[in-house]
Amino acid sequence: MSAPQQHTTDSTPALPDADAASDDALVEAADLEADGTPGAPGAAAPRGEALLVQEGDVAGDYLERLLDILDVDGDIDLDVEGDRASVAIVGGRLDDLIGQGGATLEALQELTRLAVAQSTGVRSRLMLDIGGFRAKRRSDLTALAGETARRVSGSGQPERLSPMNPFERKVVHDVIAGIAGVHSESEGEEPNRRVVVLPDR
Secondary structure (H helix, E strand, O other): OOOOEEEOOOOOOOOOOOOHHHOOOOOOHHHEOOOOOEOOOOOOOOOOHHHHHHHHHHHHHHHHHHHHHHOOOOEEEEEEEOOEEEEEEEOOOOHHHHOHHHHHHHHHHHHHHHHHHHHHOOOOOOEEEEOOHHHHHHHHHHHHHHHHHHHHHHHOOOEEOOOOOHHHHHHHHHHHHOOOOEEEEEEOOOOOOEEEEEEOO
């Protein structure tokens, strides 16, 4: 089975991160380390494009071996989006690699980040998508956030959304941040952490 790697240069917006360094668009006091920085100390150091390309290449090799072991057909597309490497597995029957609600995808992303970090010696913020799952989820959440913002703005009453993972919460926070008259916060603990949309006072 072959899984060709393709570097793409499209202008698709960078997908949100799913790690603790940028857990949500809004960083709350409980999310800060003792030194006041979000997530792991030193996790957000700027990286050059050459390192991001290297991260993508390492991730592509790792995922190609994984696809061979699992005997799954798929192509691997590599890109650099903003300040992160982006890897997508496309084609074939990929549902088993996505899992229920993207749970398997999240686990594969973390394993891929670990493989990249072991190779480069630098913590990776690489984003993995499989079968367009994240792109579709982002579109759905963007619509949900917009609809919720309109209801909250009209009623003046806050609304709590269903529990979401960090990737999903960041999508919602980013949308709400661009809508006048409302704002958002996160509440609760993982895995039941959720976004609350509130009217501005």
